[in-house]
Amino acid sequence: MLRDDETLVGEIPGTASKDRVTQLFRNRSFVGDAAVALVLIGVFAFGRSFEANTLLLVNLMVYMILAQGINVSYGFTGYLPFGFVGFFGAGAYGMAVSTSKFHVGAYPGLVAGVVVSVVVALILSPLLRLRGSYFAIASLAAAEALVLLVSNPSAQGITNGAYGANLSSVFNPGASYVSTVVALGLVTAAVVWLKHSPFGLALRAIKADRSSAAMSGINVVRVRTFAWVISAAMAGLGGACYAWVISVFYPGDVFSLTTSVFAIIFALFGGIGTVVGPIVGTVVLYGIYNAIGITVPQYFQLIYGLLIVVIVLFVPRGLASLGASVFGRMSR
């Protein structure tokens, strides 16, 4: 596929790959990010022993996966897809249809979920020609079109249409939880790789300036499409895991715009373009969401709304930037 003069990951002249690995581990920032990923997996792997509400843990993980997907799309390439939930739903339905109609096992089903969302991403990739809010709105329309497609009575033979999905044939609370932990691990590792690889550098270059990036020899269309596909695959994996855990759902549940909005807010709150930002953003905001949702639901909207306003006004670059500047001052 790749022409001789078009590589996704170029080589720095005169550096062997072994040197690069050594170099990477000398990089404190990489070690820190890798540690974050490991700690995260550890926390969730043993999460069920300190938190009985496993669905809360699953929702946390799924939102972390989605927030990282937004991070890849917006943080690394500058595209903010409001219809991001379309990939989540595509993944959920890839899982549901493959297991309940084609009777594949749960693990091939998860793969099918990822494949479906990647295919959707490739079909939608011409949208990347749009910029800014035009792109955001077009992606939203695409997600709406997807839910209508899935719930359409003509599609009932495949998706079970408006009657929704029921994955009782593969229902397995233990395995689906572990798979979600593994999925979160894969997604976080992918973001760590993106942040520290030449490919990630190329993405950030494109985000900063397309023309300069192109004149640096970066195949802008190919690189950003690849990032778009990675981002969609993350959402698809999250959707497939969620579908397996929740097992009974309607099209509207897995294509709900609220899911997109939450993932975007969590990612922005924590800080995009970082590994730790979307994780912290999700833990804090989804934690607060659940805490006030359970204790003082009557003030929920008020508190949550105020919080978001405060973030936008005072921490526009996210918690990670706030943390960095505080530590920056302390070390001076």
Added chain:
Amino acid sequence: MKIKTKLHVTLVTGAVLAAACGSSSKTTTATTVASSATSAAAGAAAGPAPAAITVGTLYAGTGSFAVSSLPEYEGIKFWVHEVDASGGAYVKAYNKKIPIKLVSYNDQSSTSTAGTLYTQLITQNHVNILMSDFGSVLTAPAVTIAKENKQLLFDVSGTGTTFFQASNNDPYIVLTSLPVSSIWPQPAVAFMKSVGIKNVAIIYGANDFDQAQANTYKQGLAAEGINVSFFQSVPTATTSYTTLIQEVAAKKPDAFLELGYEANDIAFLKQLHSSGTKFPYVFTVFPGQNHSQVEAAVGASGLAYTYTYGAPPALVHNSPSVGLGLSSFTTAFESYASKTHINFEDIAGYNAGLVVQQALANAASLSQTDLRAGVLSQSGKFSTLIGPFSMNAQGAQTGFPLPVAQLLPASSGSATKVTIVWPKSKATGTAVYPAP
């Protein structure tokens, strides 16, 4: 570089702490009810009787389902109030009356939040009885969670078709207050045949609730040799029917059925009225369940002579074998909730409580399987203000048939009255067909 590493470590520690705080704060709020309930869930008849039976449920305080969920929740609260006023519910396992304690959370119409909160009710609050929120969409997450935790789900009004398939092999769900929507149209089909309808147009929302009815209509009408000349789904969010009405008018059907949610029905009826197009028989779903609200939105002239499902409060059962009859319920509930109009959801919530009460009164222990056996053993043996209760092996409600009602102008002329017209045995008036 050093700073960055430090930052990561601190943030992760913070994250873990935040997660821990989150869970601990939740546990403290729950402990008050959990302490008594844990022993009950575990020990059943073996140990001493619990101080209270905990009933957990969710309601949608905001969002698209709030309008239906809140009345249903009011109905449940009213049931708890009534039971506790009489000294508690009789629990066969302990051979005594035990007070009911209600634990409830607001899911804000979000399914993923509902999922977390259902789990919360089961794993943190250890409720004895789990009741779902209004409708199929908010019930769906509870179906899996209940099964996973081996907790019986008292599904109040979630008639979802996939919930009750025999292939699910799911012994942890019972539908309390509504028949599965696929059996709703059965009386209406018989009525349409009786008045000589030959040609029918159906439009329906692309959702579980409406599509299940539409398909039952289609099959039932075909079995009676009635032609369905127009059969089309619309997205559930649709509120514009003008072009569809024109299209259907061109087919000149005797009957025009619009199966939607309340907002769809209101929009359809309004637009049909203002288009000036007339059909001999027009049918929508919600005027019979929520008459005052639909009439306020559509106007009496738009509703007049259309048909709907006859449900309580229009369908009157004043001498049920358990619980209050309709008129005493109306009086008591209106003063309890300070309402002037009750609707079907209020009654559905109360009725769900009555079914729970039957389960407690007939289950050998408080174990979830015994509770289910307790409910199933009473199938066909009692009636409530909705009607006779009947349940199949999958836990689906097959009783509570919904008759056909017509909205006839009341004597005063400025309002309509839900009049049951079919079956004959329950009729409170005579149908005016074709509509003038």
Added chain:
Amino acid sequence: MIPQEQSSTAVAAGPASTAVRLLEVRSVSVMFGTFMALDDVSVNLDGGRALGLVGPNGSGKTTLINVVTGLVAAKRGKVLFDREDVSGRAPHRLAHLGINRTFQIPKPFTGLTVRQNVEVAARYGKGRRSVEEILALTRLDRVGSRSSEELTAAEQKKLDLARALSTAPRLLCVDELGAGLSVSELDEVALMLRDVSERWGIALLVVEHLMGFLERVTEDVVVLNAGQVIFEGSLVDALRQPNVIQVFLGG
């Protein structure tokens, strides 16, 4: 050897017998809506040589560079590089062939350090020289670990140049590199350009308003006005032409 071009074509060639034709812009026209930005323009440049592009604002200088580097498509005409038709090729492919440029307003990759800016271009642009060498040459080695948006305007211009140089170009288009620089910075950058051009054999196509800067880099110029070539030859001769003077005084 090289076929002799018709007399209306500008040729920046010293001893023609040793140079090889690197760039040939053949009768290129560019339209923006109904506005003719370039009208039948032909320009030639030999390997290792330098050519200035001068003209008033809006005369089409930057558009010509945009056509050569693939950012703008020509409506008519061709661009030949190494005698190969490269018209309509994507910018990154042209970068791999050895065509590069700096931008009038530098566009560094914000959020990346100076070193990363150069690194990404060296990696994807298939340069052969080390990042350190490029940084040293452009005197950016001391600010290598700074974020690129913290640089001064002059440093950003040098970074843009460093980014372009790290892709090992054979043709470098330089778009108003001198604008906004102090006199000493001008000297430094002009020297830098001549130095890389001579040492690495890079051909230069230099758009410049500042004659003082231009004359340090090249003697050969093409004068554009309203999308057309109105003069080609030496800078000294250009400034004696009445029509050139009129264009500049009028503009």
